Amino acid sequence: MVTSKVTVQEKEGIMEVPTWWTCPEGFQELQKLAHLLGENELLPRAIISDQEGQYPRESLKEIAKAGYGAVTIPMEAGGLENGFTAFSVLSESFAQYCPSSTMCWVMHTTTVHTLYEAGTEEQRKRYIPGILKGDVGALAFSEPATGGHFWNVVSEAPRKESVYLLNADKSFVTSGGEADFYIVATSSPDTKDQDNLMYLLVEKDQEGIESFPFSAMGLRGNASGPMKFKNVKVPLENRIGGEGGAGYYNDNTVDPLFLLGTAACWIGIAQGALNAAIDGAKKKVHADTGSSVAGYQVIRHELAKSQILIDSARSMLYRTAQAMDECAEKGLELSECLYPLWQLKTHAADMVITVTNAALQVSGGRGYLTGQVEKFLRDGRAGALMGPTNEVLREWIGRTLIEVPWMD
Ligand SMILES: Cc1cc2nc3c(=O)[nH]c(=O)nc-3n(C[C@H](O)[C@H](O)[C@H](O)COP(=O)(O)OP(=O)(O)OC[C@H]3O[C@@H](n4cnc5c(N)ncnc54)[C@H](O)[C@@H]3O)c2cc1C
Missing domain, CATH: 1.10.540.10 (Acyl-CoA dehydrogenase/oxidase, N-terminal domain)
Known part of the structure; x- marks a missing residue:
């Protein structure tokens, strides 16, 4: 304002x-x-x-x-x-x-x-x-069995005297094998709660943890590979929240933070790519025409279109972040902000694909060479497929628009 x-x-x-x-x-x-x-x-x-x-x-x-x-x-x-x-x-x-x-x-x-x-x-x-x-810390939620539906897990951790016996296969864990501790989403066969989702905190040195390499198109430093937790004995005092009922924290903590933080990341990547493209377009001068690449109107229009897209997502980002701060101040639940967060993440993750692609086009063959611009394009491509994926989010937004429950 x-x-x-x-x-x-x-x-x-x-x-x-x-x-x-x-x-x-x-x-x-x-x-x-x-x-x-x-x-x-x-x-x-x-x-x-x-x-x-x-x-x-x-x-x-x-x-x-x-x-x-x-x-x-x-x-x-x-x-x-x-x-x-x-x-x-x-x-x-x-x-x-x-x-x-x-x-x-x-x-x-x-x-x-x-x-x-x-x-x-x-x-x-x-x-x-x-x-x-x-x-x-790291979050081990997604499982191969349920894919992007990370709120539904098939793994279980039955209570055995003073421990939970955790057996879980996780498909992607950012900082997998590198973090000092993990919050693992699993289910409790012992709970009377209708929602059997349970979080367990697992420390890095506990026996039975295995992590696997991450070889990917982008975000290559992330160590986001699969992990296996085999008969890991988690002390009862390392349960985070109730024995069951963790779905509440999915909606009020995990999703809001993840959607906000990742959307900001996709916006930063898009701005980084555009800045690199602008810099290159100003510096590169064609000897025959005497014009810089930025001197061509069509290029300037591409830059403008990209910046408008970035700023549209940025406006959504800060409006939503401020609403979340207000919720925290007033003691309201962050799930109040879920609907704007769905829109924000979907838009930011779609936008970064469009903008990094335009940045590469404006940068010409130089942009295609190993370096900042092509790296931003590879890194940003993860956004739409990180859960909740853009397909899933658009479905939740669409269901909300026609006034039916967003989740089955
Ligand atoms: C770089 C990276 C880091 C990650 N880090 C973590 C992490 O730290 N912790 C963690 O728990 N997970 C993490 N994930 C996993 C992520 O959150 C998703 O769960 C995962 O990317 C989904 O991939 P999948 O192959 O299982 O997708 P699938 O579920 O097999 O989806 C395949 C396609 O089907 C679509 N689809 C799936 N369900 C529906 C539906 N209901 N309606 C319409 N379309 C649908 C998807 O949108 C996608 O296009 C990470 C993923 C990546 C790529």
């Missing part, structure tokens, strides 16, 4: 984009710090992480060192003020430098928020101090 402090300036005829358009009021300083961190710490390791499929551990350590290990939990517990907006600003900014570290950090932040919300005071005391120092 326009405040009296904000003016649209013109310098020698050049329109200056108002900062309130690209960053929510009050977050400019955080955005600046995030870009500095991105440029100095994330970018230098991003290419090697992509080329060698190397997990970005050092980058994640630097993010935690900067004070962003648990940004969405209350400030007195180590979070930031208006944590959901801060989360969005940071994710969008980091993704312009290293989408792999950003995605690991988004999944980590979602895990930490779930631990905080669903966990007991004792569990918070046990894990949050380590998290603030750089311990990484």
Whole structure:
């Protein structure tokens, strides 16, 4: 929104984009710090992480060192003020430098928020101090048997005296084999709750955990490979939330955080790709015509169309993030924001495909060579197929529009 402090300036005829358009009021300083961190710490390791499929551990350590290990939990517990907006600003900014570290950090932040919300005071005391120092958390939800329907699991963890005996096959786990702890979604055969979904916290050194390599088109540093949990003995005190009933946290914690953080990541990737394309288009000059690539009107129109698409998703992002902060402040449930979040994620994940493709086209053959632009295209392509996938989300939106229950 326009405040009296904000003016649209013109310098020698050049329109200056108002900062309130690209960053929510009050977050400019955080955005600046995030870009500095991105440029100095994330970018230098991003290419090697992509080329060698190397997990970005050092980058994640630097993010935690900067004070962003648990940004969405209350400030007195180590979070930031208006944590959901801060989360969005940071994710969008980091993704312009290293989408792999950003995605690991988004999944980590979602895990930490779930631990905080669903966990007991004792569990918070046990894990949050380590998290603030750089311990990484991960979410092991999706299973090969149910694919993108990660809210339905076939795995089970029956209670056996003082432990749950966890047997679960997981198809994709970001930070798999690298995280310090996992929140594993499984089911309880012992619960009387109609919803038998249960979360268990599994520490990295527990016996019976196996992780497998991740070889993929993009986000190659993510370590998002499959995991197996075979007869893992999880102490009863490591159950996060009830024995059953975890569906509530899927709707009020996991989905809202994941949808917001990943949407911000796709927006950052799109902006990063467009910035690289603009830079290249200004620098490349054709000797025969004397014109830079940016000098061709058709190219400028492509740039404009892409920026409009990015800013449409960005506007949705910050409006939704602010609504989530308001919910937190008023003690309302985050599921109040699910419908806008579905639209936001679908739009951001569709948009990043269109924009990175246009960025590559504008960059010509140079864009096709191994480098920033083609990497952004590969990284951004994951958005539409990460759960809830865009097909599933459009179905939920459509059902809502015709006023029938969104979930069967
Ligand atoms: C890079 C990456 C990181 C990931 N990280 C994690 C993680 O940390 N934790 C985690 O738990 N999971 C993670 N996932 C898994 C992700 O969230 C999805 O569950 C997974 O990508 C879905 O893939 P699938 O092959 O199982 O899809 P499938 O379910 O087999 O889907 C195949 C196609 O069918 C469509 N489809 C599926 N169901 C429906 C339906 N009901 N209606 C209409 N169309 C439908 C899909 O949209 C898709 O187009 C990750 C995935 C990727 C790619």
